[in-house]
Amino acid sequence: MPPLTRRLAIALALAAAALLGPGRAAACTVSAASTNLGSASSYTVASTSQAGSGSAGLQCDVTLALLAAHYIALRVDASTFQLTGPGGQTIPFVASLTQNGPQLPLNTLQNLSSTPLLTLLGGAGNTVPIYFRTTATPALRAGTYTGFLDLRWYYSVCSVGVVACLSYSNSPGLTRPLAGTPTVLGTGAPVRITVSLVVQNDCMITAPAATFGSAPLVGSFNPITRTILIRCSAGAAYSVGLDDGANADGNVRRMRAGTGAAASYLRYEIYKTAGSTERWGATGTARRSSASAESNPGIYDSVTSQGYTYRAAILPGQVTPPAGDYADTVRVDVAF
Template structure:
């Protein structure tokens, strides 16, 4: 009798294993990121963060399972997203352009507060679970069901010194996108688990760019124009790293040192200069403009103004508007 019980136990174990194998083979799933992940409208000089999003879609197909036709099958999906080809550091993912890097991350929520991680890279964050249910079809038939979840991306701010270029991270196969799939209560960790992948690319393009702000040159209130009146202002230029540029001050119909402030038909002659000694006029042609190379940070240029001695026109407020042009 003891020997018969042993043989029976072996037969039951074998039948259970065959049933598990049949269920695993009857389930197949595919996954994809339904839209490209591109940080569009990126102006790195503003220093602000930039957001993007996509949707992860998973579709599962179920064939007929012996003895389970018509039953509702629960499928658990655990989408692991790794660090990508750009790598990561201290839980922050990177986009790469040659040896240059940009920081970004992937999140589970629209507020970008809960990082989306990978079981093999716990520093990146946790792995959310997705579930779907599908009815087991009759023999020789299939049923299909899909589930999707939004995926949120954020390019970190305060990266103004990153040089222009195309930055990218590729998520290709395992372990970058390991979409674990399982049946029933055991979920992704169960005996019937399998996996698929969802390849995608994250990209950001930094174009050459410059911005400019100014501080006016105010000569103040004066009486007779019998001697030099000197004042200064500023031009503040911010250009992307390694971007060469020049800064021109428009002269209109005049020269850099014979500009005119006007009031009705009266005028006052003045000049704008690149140097404190007021010997190098500042205009908008080659040889009269300062040049520089961007650092990603603001670079200041002092505008030296002078009203030379001249006949004093009628009293009043005289002004001129000068166009500042940054060419890069």
């Protein structure tokens, strides 16, 4: 061998020896991970699948791993396959290695070695991503719902190399020749993936328009009654308030005709029930409790509506304003 060739061979050998030293890092590591599917209202979770992705717990150094053929496989050891929340209510979920892919089965080895490594390690920080999606589930109470997926990783990925792989980083107990598939899988590296979703309280409100009709004088308008229908998330007691409208004078509600300096106003009020003289407002005792509804009080199953019948009246003692179409907008709010 010519002298130059020998020197290069020695240099390569020394470099390989340095890389094989005790301080080298493993090509792959396994660590617990979590996926937060975010938060959504109970009615959204009831009608729409919630989806998200995160790390499946395996991270690899792609630079070294690309020097040689890799072996990566996983098995699902256990899973809740459902998120459990308040009162033991559950939301089923699917875990997959591709978006909208098939459910990962229990106790079945999934050999991922045929997938190109750059594709397989497509998650943040060269991690294997995992995807979760829920099944639409109605009548849920608000709160945090959690579940888990226990995975076991088997891997053999290049950890030392210059122009070719000199050593592999293997999961516990896995053995393989420098070329070829593993001969013994060993115990693998277990990891738990935690999954969570926050379900928020929400309400469906039906508030029909209240129309007084027409009359020539303020004193000619008759009071009217209307019913507001509200249904909220399961188990959620609440209170209902009405604000003072868009044209209030202090805490007196007013309808308006026209704009600017030419605007005219007609004072009116809304009372808590059909026969009440107690003003229905937005704060403190002026609000209404869900337990005081005229229909279905205290039934909080996300399906049954509570009905609140109120009386609205044009206030007497005011000067009849100019003829016109008078209107106001009052906001209904629900507080838990």
